[in-house]
Amino acid sequence: MVENSVYLVDFGEGWARRYLQAGLGRQEEFHGLERLEAAFVTHLHSDHIVDYPNILTFGSSDGLANRPKPLQVFGPGPRPSLVPLGNSDAPEPPVLNASNPTPGLRDTTEYLYQAFANDLNDNMRDSLKPDPHSLITVHDIELPVGVAVDPNIDVAPRMSPFPVFEDERVRVSATLVDHAPVFPAFAFRFDTADGSVVISGDTNACDNLVELARGADMLVHEVIDIAWAEGLVPDPPSPAQQAKIEHLVNSHTPIEDVGKVAERAGVRTLVLTHLAPADNPPERWLEAGRDFSGEILVGEDLMELGVGVARRN
Ligand SMILES: [Zn+2]
Ligand SMILES: [Zn+2]
CATH class of the missing domain: 3.60.15.10 (Ribonuclease Z/Hydroxyacylglutathione hydrolase-like)
Incomplete structure (x- = not known):
């Protein structure tokens, strides 16, 4: 928290409950997430995003709809190629979502909206809740120009820090x-x-x-x-x-x-x-x-x- 605003890193298991237990949402006029200005996702391993669907689905009722502007979420873009097999003797496993097997955060978000379409469409039509796209703006973080990476050789070549948000x-x-x-x-x-x-x-x-x-x-x-x-x-x-x-x-x-x-x-x-x-x-x-x-x-x-x-x- 900075002054009265909250900045979140990752959506691990139980983050929303801990957010409220930490008192970050507790103020007379708040439901919970009104003060959440921006969130930053380090990487797409499931232990860091397993409760990301929480904010996409519950966020509207939990305070995002009361914010004057959309929550900004920043996270990884797509991996340019599949991870190589860990052991060359192992059989090739099936590839899930083969047309886009390594989505970044923006595509992941859209897939989650598809997965929850029944509920989200219900809420927009029956309860007149807003389109979740209007509450949350998702950004795939772009690497600086000139930083070229072949992740199957080196996922983190030496580079200088670069700005993401201000x-x-x-x-x-x-x-x-x-x-x-x-x-x-x-x-x-x-x-x-x-x-x-x-x-x-x-x-x-x-x-x-x-x-x-x-x-x-x-x-x-x-x-x-x-x-x-x-x-x-x-x-x-x-x-x-x-x-x-x-x-x-x-x-x-x-x-x-x-x-x-x-x-x-x-x-x-x-x-x-x-x-x-x-x-x-x-x-x-x-x-x-x-x-x-x-x-x-x-x-x-x-x-x-x-x-x-x-x-x-
Ligand atoms: Zn990890
Ligand atoms: Zn981890």
Whole structure:
């Protein structure tokens, strides 16, 4: 939240309930989402968008229809080609939605409107609710001119941060991060008069992210316990088990690396999030502090942290 406006990152499971529980919608005249100015989707893995349909369907009743202008949603564009097979010996799986198998956020949104067409048409005709297109404007984030990527070679070649969104309260910039084979996957930086917050999204330790986070007040970064990941599978693992482990190890940031990322970026506070596994004791995560000279915190649902004026309160 900046002043009285809310900026959301990702639509993970239960986001809407947590939004209200956090008090972001609680004001006399509000139903809930009136103060939500913009939302930013890091990547299209389902753990980050599984409750995106919530805002497309319930948003009208939950306050979006009371906003003076549409909610702005920014997220990944389409992947230019399918992800290669993880194991060349594996049989070719079927391709879902073969005419558009790797849609970006705009197309994903339209498919969701199709999936909920029965309900949405009912609501527009029977309850005279507005066309959801009039409440939410969805943008596929375009990479800067000159940044050419073959995601089957490198999903996050070195690049400088680029602007995504700006209003009178916040300037939002992004960069590509290394969550291979996902492309595009973004980290976002929010600069305000009070300070700056960077959200890593899902990524391995990534130089683009270090540049984006340079000097930020707060870096909210994902982390994985590699020892846990390696213990998940029997020895020897099946090809599917091996592929899963390789994804976890290669596309997330180990405890042993995340403190170094924060130290290189020179941030004041590191907040660990997207904890894998979710039930590690906090002491295990705080081992990342060995490599980081700033403040380190283990994120929890409904935790409220501030920068600038909010930090001093
Ligand atoms: Zn992911
Ligand atoms: Zn994730």
